[in-house]
Amino acid sequence: MNIDAKLGLDVFKLDKEPHIVIAQEVCATVCTNRACLYVCPADLYELDDAKRMTVNWEGCLECGTCMICCEPRALTWSYPRSQFGVQYRMS
Numbered sequence: 001m002n003i004d005a006k007l008g009l010d011v012f013k014l015d016k017e018p019h020i021v022i023a024q025e026v027c028a029t030v031c032t033n034r035a036c037l038y039v040c041p042a043d044l045y046e047l048d049d050a051k052r053m054t055v056n057w058e059g060c061l062e063c064g065t066c067m068i069c070c071e072p073r074a075l076t077w078s079y080p081r082s083q084f085g086v087q088y089r090m091s
């Protein structure tokens, strides 16, 4: 089974509030490499039409990579509340 098929087994229970929040002013004024666009294994970061960074947090795998790679510390990141977020299926 390849990785896409494995990820397709996961279930997401969505909370009302995002568990990742982007400080837009930091992205726009400090960031030089936009690392978040390249490191997320689920490819959840993208620029909107106004060139503002967005994250589709609903599909987050909770790996923490974006938080670590965002050198300007523009992300407020927490795990989803108990009972919410990704639920991994092993087979």
Ligand code: SF4
Residues within 6 Å of the ligand: 022, 026, 027, 031, 032, 033, 034, 035, 036, 037, 053, 069, 070, 071, 072, 073, 074, 075
């Ligand atoms: S790496 Fe961090 S500061 Fe840079 S665009 Fe992404 S979220 Fe913004």
Ligand code: SF4
Residues within 6 Å of the ligand: 020, 039, 040, 041, 042, 043, 044, 055, 057, 059, 060, 061, 062, 063, 064, 065, 066, 067
């Ligand atoms: S925690 Fe991982 S899966 Fe979630 S948005 Fe960040 S890099 Fe992507």
